[in-house]
Amino acid sequence: MSELLRAQELTKVFRSNTALNALNLTVNSSEIVCLLGANGAGKTTTINLFLGFLEPTSGSALVGGVEVSEDLQGARSNLGYVPEQVSLYPSLTGLENLDYFVRLSSNKQPDETYLRDLLKQVGLEQGAVDKKVDGYSKGMRQKVGLAIALAKGAKALLLDEPLSGLDPKAANEFCQLLRNLANDGTAVLMATHDLFRAKEIADRIGIMKAGVLVEELRPETLDQAALEQIYLRHMHDDAPVEEAH
């Protein structure tokens, strides 16, 4: 298993607010790591630092051994990204959106059948594929977003609350897809609030609080209730973070 995502003492400070404090984290190929935490815990900041949307205050983020701040395009070429709110072009159809993003990210002319299969794979209704995205629900957009990330064939996937807005069936299919991708060697880092899904698919779970990775867990060692207890203890723990370790 090779190391595809690595955060070394990764820190981001916005004025006086430390959004991420000396994060050390690795995600290997074929591994799914879920980051749990309340809003403002530092999950999205971590993803943004890997994507190069933010410059670290100190420390480094590496993608496939490439330091993001040194070779942004090189690092991004290995990444697939699904944001919480998948943004698409409203006047284009789902298929056209997918085609556009795939062409730009891979610089290749994708086969239409392949794209249709991808949309089918992520569970987008066949009738919606050729309709303008303008009328899509949030869940449908998420599916197209996932298809975009899958189509690129990225070595590592960064997912920021991707399950938000998906119906249970689609969420289940989505998790299955992620598992399949991981089995094929993709590294997945997913920020989520969904403890149930995290427990279901993650190889490791990181709990974040106030910019600090306060605990790393292996879900196979716990049941759902134990995970919830640990999570809630951290969320309601007013004790200094160091003590929580």
Add this chain to the structure above:
Amino acid sequence: MIGTIIQKELTELSRDGRAIGLLGIVSLLLVLGLVTGFATESAREQDILQAQEDDSSVFLEQGVKNPHSAAHFSRMAHKPIAPLASFDPGVASYMGQVIWLEAHYRNPAMFRAAEDAPELSRLENFSVAGVLTLILPLLIILTGYGSIASERERGTLRQLVGSGTSLKDLLLGKFAVIAGIAFAVLALVVILVTGFSALSLTESGYTASDIVLRGLSLLLVYGLYIAGLAALTLLVSMLVREAKTALLVMLGVWVVAVVGLPRLSANIAEQVYPSPDAGTFWEDTRASLQANRPGSESAEYLAVEREVIERALGRDLRADELDDLPINSAAVRLEVSEVIDAEAFNASYAELFENYEKQKQLRRVLSIFSPTIALQHLSRAYSGTDVSAHEHFSIEAERQRNTIVRIMNEDMMINGVGQSFGYVAPAEFWEAVPEFSYQPSTVTLAWNESVIDLLILFCWGLAATVAVFWFGTNRVRI
């Protein structure tokens, strides 16, 4: 990658009814400008051809007459319509179309179309150049203000960049679409006007190659203008947070730089270097003529007198020959005064045109804040409808006046010995006076005189383009 971006942008635009509507309006205005431009200039050209014909037949058929009377009656010099006047009428309508080539006076051009135009004809000011200068920027602004800002607002910019799309390629693709649409409209119009003008050449003195070069020059400068505005629109769209702010900022830029400053610059230039009214100009010119006239016994006068006689006889005079020479002395005096006064007239007109040049230079300074001013200068220069083109005509017409008057005076000098003003020339004499064969200034003159305007416009375009790509790759907020 850029091709993909262009294709997607065009698909989006084609599905956006507002963009299509706007393009339709701009096209309609351009068609209106083209039709009215061609109609107006064709009508003027016909009028000129007719007037030239009438003037020629009246002059040739005036019968036996004293040449000096004929010199007062004289000819009209008609300024040919610049072939690209239908594209940009420039200042031609305000400078006058015909110069009366009269003995003793260098007259200003008369028949200013702008003064004679009824209210409805003011529509002709809505020229192709006017639409391209004023309205085309709106098309650029309205198709481009949301280029980056809307992507950012929607979140697609983040998604694109996150998936590895190069921001530089994205900007290049969007720039190509915004500028490309406007340039396609421009190219179509310029090709139409240039092609039509080159194919329908009359005996105006212009050549097809000159018209084509003028058309290409117009394509270049309007292209630079479009590129600069497209880059500026992209830059603003990239720097502000929301698309509506980008629209407001760019509309502000349009009001100030495209509409306001060009008009204001003309007013400022007129205030700083006021153009003399006709009364003042003639008063000053008369004073200058008086001051310039030497006494009839002065060495200067006598030198001119000798030169005039020698030129009429076509040989040098001996030192003692002048007093006994069989020559019409009244005609000699007339020609001497013509030669002496021509110098003062030329100085007065040179001062007048120098004042126009100063106004232009001041507007040029202000064009640092508005590329539209530089573009207007270039557009008029390349269309052959600027002050320089008129000055060229005015100088050539004066040369023709000097020739006509000299021929009249010399005929009277040699053939009217002892008859003073009682001499009459035979009816066929008038055919000896050459027709005014005006060769308009070529595009080379326009190129030479508008280097600075071109440089200013180029710097504008370059600065905006460099800024958009520098900010785009270094400072853009995702």
